[in-house]
Each structure stands twice: as C-alpha cells, then as structure tokens.
Amino acid sequence: MSLHSPMTGAALSKTESQLAKAMQGKFIVFDGPDGAGKSTQREACDKALRSGGTEVVSCRDPGGTTIGDRIRSVLLDFDLSTMDVTCETLLFMASRAQLVHEIIAPALREGKTVLCDRFITSTCAYQGAAGFDPERVIELARFAVGDHWPDLTIIFDVDTEEGFDRIGRKPHHAGKNRQKDAGTANLFEGSQPDAMEARSLDFHRRVRNMFLEVHNYYPTPVITVDARGSVDEIHQRTVEAIIHALG
Numbered sequence: 001m002s003l004h005s006p007m008t009g010a011a012l013s014k015t016e017s018q019l020a021k022a023m024q025g026k027f028i029v030f031d032g033p034d035g036a037g038k039s040t041q042r043e044a045c046d047k048a049l050r051s052g053g054t055e056v057v058s059c060r061d062p063g064g065t066t067i068g069d070r071i072r073s074v075l076l077d078f079d080l081s082t083m084d085v086t087c088e089t090l091l092f093m094a095s096r097a098q099l100v101h102e103i104i105a106p107a108l109r110e111g112k113t114v115l116c117d118r119f120i121t122s123t124c125a126y127q128g129a130a131g132f133d134p135e136r137v138i139e140l141a142r143f144a145v146g147d148h149w150p151d152l153t154i155i156f157d158v159d160t161e162e163g164f165d166r167i168g169r170k171p172h173h174a175g176k177n178r179q180k181d182a183g184t185a186n187l188f189e190g191s192q193p194d195a196m197e198a199r200s201l202d203f204h205r206r207v208r209n210m211f212l213e214v215h216n217y218y219p220t221p222v223i224t225v226d227a228r229g230s231v232d233e234i235h236q237r238t239v240e241a242i243i244h245a246l247g
C-alpha cells in the first residue's frame with residue numbers, strides 16, 4: 001500500500017509497510033528549535049503508522065502526564081528570568097522521569113511504537129544555550145530515564161528567523177520578557193509566547209547550533225532533517241530518513 005500525504009492525500013513514494021517495519025516497537029523523538037514543525041511531522045508519522053495498523057503512543061515532553069503538566073506550567077507559564085538554570089534543567093528532567101515511568105516505558109514493554117515531541121536533546125540545546133553543560137545533561141538523563149533512550153532522534157532544522165515567523169513571532173519582539181506574575185491563565189492558548197519563546201533571538205540561534213552539535217556526544221543515534229519546504233516535502237524526507245536509519 002502507498003504512503004499518502006497527510007495534507008493532500010496524494011500517494012508518496014515510500015511504502016507504509018517499510019515505515020511500519022522500521023518503526024515497530026521503537027521509540028522515536030521529534031525535536032528541534034521552536035517553529036521547526038516537529039509536532040506536525042510527529043502527527044503525520046503517527047497518522048501514517050496508525051492507518052497501517054501499527055499501535056502508536058504519541059506524547060510530548062515537557063508534560064504528557066498530570067504531574068508533568070504541572071511542572072510544565074511552572075517552567076513555561078511564567079517569566080523564567082529569576083530561575084537558576086540548574087533548577088530549570090532539573091525540572092525538565094523531573095517531568096521527563098514521570099513521562100518515562102507513566103507512559104513511555106509501559107508502551108515500549110507492550111511492543112508499541114512511541115513518538116515523542118522533544119526529549120533529552122531539547123535539554124541539551126535549550127539549557128545548554130542557557131549555560132548548562134550538555135555533557136552533564138546526559139549524566140542527569142541517565143539517572144532520570146534509565147535505559148529508556150530513544151532508538152532515533154530526528155532534529156528538524158530551521159533557520160531561527162524562519163522558525164519565529166512560523167510561530168507568528170517577530171524577531172525584534174524576542175527577548176522581551178513576559179510579565180512577571182502573569183496570573184494563572186493558560187498562556188499557551190493565547191498569542192503570548194511561552195517563557196522559552198520569549199528569550200532573545202541570540203539565545204534561539206545558540207539553541208539551533210546546540211541542536212546541530214548534539215549528535216557528537218548523544219549516546220543514541222541523532223539525525224538532522226532539513227525542515228524547509230512544504231509539510232509534504234518534509235514528511236517525505238522524514239520517512240526516507242527513518243527508513244534509512246532504522247530499516
């Protein structure tokens with residue numbers, strides 16, 4: 001059976017069965033800078049796998065569990081400028097430990113395919129860009145996730161300005177901290193940037209570079225996919241990259 005475009009329904013060249021075989025029982029992470037389109041690509045893979053009968057569990061980091069969502073709110077719904085980067089790193093790692101315990105490990109034990117938006121690579125890139133040693137992120141992660149490392153991490157690479165454009169932010173607004181004590185409203189639903197998006201353009205350029213470096217020290221395979229172009233083009237590239245890496 002042909003693989004169909006998630007957007008247009010047009011037949012794509014790689015087969016669903018090749019993709020399903022490559023990803024069966026695997027843990028795949030979709031990561032990259034803000035605006036890279038990783039969530040859209042995760043959803044497209046999720047849809048392609050499900051339509052072929054694969055049992056898929058999709059999740060996102062930070063969050064994905066009741067406890068993780070509360071930690072996520074501490075991290076992202078308010079101004080982070082007074083938070084120490086070690087505290088920030090440990091909170092992301094704490095949320096992740098819960099996600100692994102509650103969702104990822106049980107799904108893998110049952111032979112399901114796990115697709116996750118962001119994971120340890122995000123901590124290497126974002127908290128690395130904020131000054132935390134990425135090699136120490138790996139040490140902490142060994143403690144937090146045990147043996148549950150991704151079989152494959154895909155970094156969707158996009159130019160920082162283009163990424164900002166895609167999420168509807170103008171570079172000159174970057175760096176303007178959100179209001180302290182912004183109240184308890186869920187700011188993800190509004191047009192305001194979250195605490196990480198509100199950091200400067202320079203910070204986000206460093207994040208992009210950190211993502212491009214991760215494969216040098218990460219303990220499991222990390223590949224980069226060019227995230228320029230249409231959703232369908234990137235999806236096709238992603239499918240080819242996954243089959244090449246895991247097939």
Ligand code: TYD
Nearest residue numbers: 034061062092118119122123126127196197
């Ligand atoms: P989210 O709303 O999930 O954004 P996105 O749709 O871009 O994934 O917000 C997550 C934000 O938290 C994002 O800006 C990246 C950042 N982040 C870190 O700084 N460190 C981490 O370890 C993770 C997982 C995310």
